[in-house]
Amino acid sequence: MILLGKIALGIASTAVAGASLLCSEGMIQVKVVEKRPEGHHIRVMAPALLLPIGMHFAPKDGIREASAEIQPWLPTIRAALAQLRECDDFAFVEVNEPGRQVRVVKSGGSLVVDVNDEEESVHVSAPIRTLSSAVEELAAAAPATER
Amino acid sequence: MPQGIRNLPLLCALALAMTTMAMAAQKDHYLHIKVDDPAKGESVNVNLPLSIAEKILPTVNRGNLHQGRVTISSENMDGVDLRAILDAIRTAADNEFVTVKQHGQNVRVAKSNGNLVVHVQEAGEEGHNVDITVPMKVVDALFSTAKKDELDVAAAIRALAEAGDTLLVSVQDATQHVRIWVDSRSSQE
Numbered sequence: 001m002i003l004l005g006k007i008a009l010g011i012a013s014t015a016v017a018g019a020s021l022l023c024s025e026g027m028i029q030v031k032v033v034e035k036r037p038e039g040h041h042i043r044v045m046a047p048a049l050l051l052p053i054g055m056h057f058a059p060k061d062g063i064r065e066a067s068a069e070i071q072p073w074l075p076t077i078r079a080a081l082a083q084l085r086e087c088d089d090f091a092f093v094e095v096n097e098p099g100r101q102v103r104v105v106k107s108g109g110s111l112v113v114d115v116n117d118e119e120e121s122v123h124v125s126a127p128i129r130t131l132s133s134a135v136e137e138l139a140a141a142a143p144a145t146e147r
Numbered sequence: 148m149p150q151g152i153r154n155l156p157l158l159c160a161l162a163l164a165m166t167t168m169a170m171a172a173q174k175d176h177y178l179h180i181k182v183d184d185p186a187k188g189e190s191v192n193v194n195l196p197l198s199i200a201e202k203i204l205p206t207v208n209r210g211n212l213h214q215g216r217v218t219i220s221s222e223n224m225d226g227v228d229l230r231a232i233l234d235a236i237r238t239a240a241d242n243e244f245v246t247v248k249q250h251g252q253n254v255r256v257a258k259s260n261g262n263l264v265v266h267v268q269e270a271g272e273e274g275h276n277v278d279i280t281v282p283m284k285v286v287d288a289l290f291s292t293a294k295k296d297e298l299d300v301a302a303a304i305r306a307l308a309e310a311g312d313t314l315l316v317s318v319q320d321a322t323q324h325v326r327i328w329v330d331s332r333s334s335q336e
Contacts, residue, residue, distance in 0.1 A: 072209075075206035076203055076206040076207055078206075079202045079203050079206045080199060080202070080203050082202070083196070083198055083199045083202045083203070084199065086198070087175060087196050087198065087199065088175065088333055089333065090177065090194050090196065090333035090334065091192070091194055091333075091334060092193070092194060092195070093191075093192070093193050093194075094190075094191070094192040094193075095189075095190075095191050095192075096188075096189065096190045096191075097187070097188065097189040097190075098187070098188045098189070
């Protein structure tokens with residue numbers, strides 16, 4: 001009985017440690033709501049750590065072109081993301097026009113994009129630290145000559 | 148009472164003052180751009196921390212922009228020595244330098260309270276009212292490079308952050324109002 005208890009405790013501890021590790025970089029949230037009748041409601045909430053891991057194991061051929069295109073802008077993106085992490089929360093862009101609102105904000109260490117128009121509303125939130133890791137993974141996919 | 152303990156309140160006050168000063172110095176300034184078109188019900192607000200602009204600019208090397216500096220080709224200058232004009236303005240007292248009044252348009256360029264002020268007023272329903280105010284420190288920073296055909300935009304942004312709250316540009320026409328300003332608030336509310 002005691003042995004079973006120890007095994008259960010071990011499994012529970014491992015599960016908690018694994019979940020804590022997965023969530024340590026925060027969560028990526030994507031929410032899309034189509035406003036037409038019987039429209040799709042898509043809601044994805046995933047540990048942010050999965051994004052750079054996924055990109056690391058993604059087929060390099062698939063992202064090589066994007067990686068080559070991003071190379072000239074890497075110093076700019078790195079500088080922007082690093083500085084963004086240091087800043088207080090702020091609304092970067094707010095666009096209001098009849099039937100459409102767009103908002104890009106930095107909120108609590110995440111970059112949040114909200115688009116709301118007559119057909120759908122989209123909400124995307126990703127931790128800035130994860131975006132940095134994802135950009136580095138994307139950069140690493142380029143052929144050595146282009147780096 | 149030992150001397151060290153007697154000085155303790157003074158040291159605490161000094162430390163507090165220094166911390167407050169350091170925190171005030173670190174407070175980020177934001178460049179705000181606001182475009183309003185009440186007739187169409189449209190508005191665009193952009194807020195950019197100057198610290199981000201300052202860090203990003205030197206990393207962009209495209210076209211005429213290199214390491215935070217913009218190269219102006221001599222063809223665009225049309226034989227005008229901007230530095231000489233600026234030197235003349237810098238050393239002059241507050242004054243109106245240019246006043247042009249012609250059909251439907253008034254243009255005024257002046258130096259006032261340490262700022263370079265440009266005011267353009269067009270008559271008629273479609274006319275624009277443009278007010279540009281640039282602190283002289285920012286203009287100085289812009290021309291602080293050794294090369295004659297370069298403008299140091301990164302230095303100008305640093306100077307802008309130090310200049311404090313400033314309304315830089317205001318453009319009003321029949322339907323739209325554009326404002327560009329700098330302050331220490333992260334939002335436009």
